[in-house]
Amino acid sequence: MTEELDIREILKCVRCGTCRSVCPVFRELGWESTSARGRLMVAGHLLDGGLPDEAALASLRSCTTCAICREICPAEVDSPRLIEGARRELSSRGLLSEAQLKLKTRIQATGNSLGEARDRLAWMTEKEVPDRAEAVYFAGCLNSYRYPQVAAKTLSIIKPLGVTVLKNERCCGSPLLRTGIAPDTIDHNLEQIRATGAETVITGCAGCYTTLKKDYPPEFEVLSLSEFLEEHISDLKLEPLDITVTYHDPCHMGRHNRIFDPPRRVIEAICNLEEMKGNREEARCCGGGGGVRSGYPDLSLRMARRRLEDLPSNVETIVTTCPLCVKNLSDAGGKAIDLIDLVAQALPEHARGSGSSPGH
Secondary structure (H helix, E strand, O other): OOOOOOHHHHOOOOOOOHHHHOOHHHHHHOOHHHOHHHHHHHHHHHHOOOOOOHHHHHHHHOOOOOOHHHHHOOOOOOHHHHHHHHHHHHHHOOOOOHHHHHHHHHHHHHOOOOOOOOOOOOOOOOOOOOOOOOEEEEOOHHHHHOOHHHHHHHHHHHHHHOEEEOOOOOOOOHHHHHOOOOOOOHHHHHHHHHHHOOOEEEEOOHHHHHHHHHOOOOOOEEEEHHHHHHHOHHHHOOOOOOOEEEEOOOOOOOOOOOOOHHHHHHHHOOOEEOOOOOOHHHOOOOOOOOOHHHHOHHHHHHHHHHHHOOOOOOOOEEEEOOHHHHHHHHHOOOEEEEHHHHHHHHOOHHHOOOOOOOOO
16 A cells, blocks of 8 residues: 555544535536545545445546645645545556556657657757756656747746756656656656756746656755746846736646745736736646546536636736646636746847747
């Protein structure tokens, strides 16, 4: 049994049902098994050696691990950690869904979660980067293959600040770890990072951030792109924009890692910021995390549409710091952009290279 699945932690749940008031999945489906309380009951059944049926499997697999339940739990139960532990237990028993098996196969075969055979660095507009640097940019799978212009803008903007890239980056392992599967890419990425001599790893992906910071050995400092941009805001010489945007807190940047202020300070250095109805610790999940987008795409989009209801009435553009949030909110009908897109728009015109032109 995995150490994360501890009966003493499960029994801390007092079955009060507070989690039901905030759980984004429970709000859409309404079944007890889709609340944190219900999922912990299923996890307890696993600890007793029980054999899960399809309903129990769906209960554990449909959690986005957004951690809003943990935020308000009066007993301070870390439900996301326990649910991930239960998923690892299922994995150890060979109980993987079709979506999980496909994801595992894609990453093993191609080194990325999307199954792309193309060069991972095809997005680079600047082919000359140093082999060694003080910091390295970890682009991640989504930005490398689905939002290459975001990766290109990012490198164009932060390369002059002493940043290089990994020559052979692979998936950080987040999609597998969050769904209970041990990745085989961590050692490879560690060797790549060590070869650069970098003491800092910068990433613009919330899932990559959590994984690099909490699942890799603590050999280097991990910074979100928003933290790095905030540190160097004066170096960028940004020009104010006469627009108003809102900011969506990705669960793995916000609740999981408490990165609330850096992205807001960068935005406020550029334009007006009006908060969404739910923000910071209370931000509603976009529905994309925890393997839910790949395993339950319709449910994922329902949660994304629900999140769009939190938009201020006079604001159209949502800025966020996670490519999965950009993807899910955009697919749900929202106008979502990455923070680096906003920064690129605010650069002096002479500083905008081919990789930093504004807009998606």
